[in-house]
Amino acid sequence: MSDSTGVVIPLSDGRRSTSDLGRAVVADALRGVDPAGADAARGEKDWRKRYPAHFRRLVEDGLGSPEIARRIAADGLASFASRxxxxxxxxxxxxxxERLAEGADEPTRDEGPLTTETVVGVGAPETDLSVPYRGTRLTGDDLRRQLDDWVVRGIVEPDLADAVRRVQYHPEWLALPDRTVLVLGAASEMGPLRSLLRWGADVATLDLPRPELWTALLPDVRRYAGTLHLPMQDTEVRPVEGRAGADLLHDLPRIGAWVDDLAPGRGLVLGNYVYADGALNLRLSAATDALTVRLLQRRDDVALSYLATPTDVFAVPPPAAAHSRDRYRRRRARALTAGVRTLSRGALYRPGYPETYDGPGVTDCIVPQQGPNYLLAKRVHRWRATDARAAGIPVAFAVAPPTRTRSVVRNRALAAAYAGAHRFGVEVFDPATSNTLMAALLVHDLCADVPARPHPWEDEAAHAAHGGLWRTAYDPRSVLAIAAATGVAARH
Incomplete structure (x- = not known):
């Protein structure tokens, strides 16, 4: 399919500029609460290099009050959707x-409506939560001990351990009775698809109509215990693998109609796990968010699920900031790091948080090489979660750990930084560990009676698996280059 049709970046002076889009959306998000910050974002000439400061401002301004944070989210979403x-x-x-509101009566291309194929697994459901970790699967007391170890080392927040233990104590939650989870991004390394199917859940999924993708996935589906519903391009007598899937960027109206009819009589969970590089990621984020809005307008039984990237800006709980300060005070080679910091004019080895402030800290874990398109796409997810919670819609949300996914391995700078991250107390997870932990948190958020939190930043920080980035001694951005350099040296 063409990159210039379907869901597209808006034209700006005759070209489709993601930088112009990013500047405009961030400025619009800030305009109602911080006009000076909005002007700074709108007038930023070097958006691709200097975007981190403006994304940080979005978080810092939102700390002023819950109402401010919610207005930033609502205004940012409105700007993105309208553009x-x-x-x-x-x-x-x-x-x-407007195109999505037209409905599927007018097909996107010549095809008719999507149909549904259901694949029922023949395996027995797993009724004991197990998490793959370093060549083994952790269950029972072994898993509880590993959770304790992660908490002590500052790899995850303590309430993550509490949430996972609660799922262990309620194995009947694993199959998510009376709910269907729609996983957008069947092939996503961070998605919960395989875990949910192992646990016997009812799942629908969507990904591109590529036979090789479904050929790799469906044998696992059939041997697991769950039930999987797939969109079909036509009803011709062909193998399922050759008919499954749909393209969010070009088939969105048909997908919307297909989703409307999913899981009658059951609650529907819309889980967004799609990812692509560059401008394509922004287009996918727009497509999935438009689909979300359409679904929320048509059904009253919908919950949402998102994973936040750890390489972003977050407000963090005061105990996490205090832990980081204590590590900074007790750091080794103090004279050396202080000298390097002086020579770098404060750019390197900065403390993670100010010494005197005792409120929520702000941590900047942005990896600039990932680019502003990636961060805006992920910020749209965070804004939608905030906006949905304000409307009383259930939301499962978690900060995912640093993970060795294919996209990370392809990014040389990020891969090198992850390879050296252990020197700063940061643990990078394998995909199987990450996606199983995140699936367990999804189950927890949907099944546990979690009290409402006063401020959106607290919802975002709940049971975060940041890998240690929030509690390391240093500002993560200030040691990124050092971690990358040591990672490269270790490889060679």
């Missing part, structure tokens, strides 16, 4: 929301 476009060759470009 993204739908383009069909031979027709005028229209707002994305």
């Amino acid at each position: 993204m476009r739908w383009f069909t060759p031979g027709r005028p470009e229209i707002p994305l929301a």
Whole structure:
């Protein structure tokens, strides 16, 4: 399919500029609460290098009050949604929301509506939570001991251990009775698809119509215990693998109609786990968010699920900031690090948080090489979670740990930094560990009676698996280059 049709970046001076889009959306998000910050974002000439400061401002401004944080989220979402476009060759470009609102009566292309194929697994459901970790699977007391170890070392927040233990004590939650989870991104390394199917859940999933993708996935589905519902392109007599899937960027109206009819009589959980590089990630974020809005307008039984990237800016609980300060005071080679910090004019080995402030800290874990498109796409997820909670919609949300996914391995700078991260007390997880832990937190958030938190930052920080980034002695950005250099040296 064409990169210039379907869901597209808006035109700006005759070109589709993601930088112009990013500047405008961040400025609009800030305009109602911080006009000076909005002007700074709108006027930023070197967006691709200097975007981190503006994304940090979004978080810092939101700490002023819950109302401010919610307004930033609502205004940012409105700006993003109003700017993204739908383009069909031979027709005028229209707002994305308008195209989706037309419904599926007018097919995107020549195909008819998507149908559903259901695959029922033949295995026995797993009724004991197990988490793969370093060549073994942790269950029972072994898992509880590992959770304790992660908490002591500052790898996860203590309430993550509490949440996972609660799932252990309620194995009947694992199959998510009376709910269907729609996993957007069947092939996602961080998604919960395989865990949910092992636990016997009812799952629907969506990914591109690529036979090789479904050929790799469906044998596992059939041997697990769960039930999987797939969108089908047609009803011809062909193997399922050759008909499954749909393209969010070009088939969105048909997908919307397909989702409307999913799981009648059951609660529907919309889980967003799609990922792509660069501008494509922004287009996918727009498509999934438009689908979310459409679904929330049509059904009253919907919950949402998101994973936040650890390489972003977050407000963190005061105990996490205090832990970091204590580590900074007790750091080794103090004279050396102080000397390097002086020579770098404060750029290297900065303390993680100010020494005197006892409120929530702000940690900046942005890896600039990931780029502003990635961060804006992820920020849209955070804003939607905040906005949905304010409307009383259930949301499962977790900060995922640093993980050796394929996208990380492809990014040389990030891969090198992850390879050297252990020197600063940061643990990088394997995908199987991460996605199973995140699936367990999804189950917890959907099944446990979690009290409402006063401020959106507290919802975002709940049971975070940041890998140690929030509690390391140093500002993560100030040791990123050092971690990368030691990671490269270790490889060689």
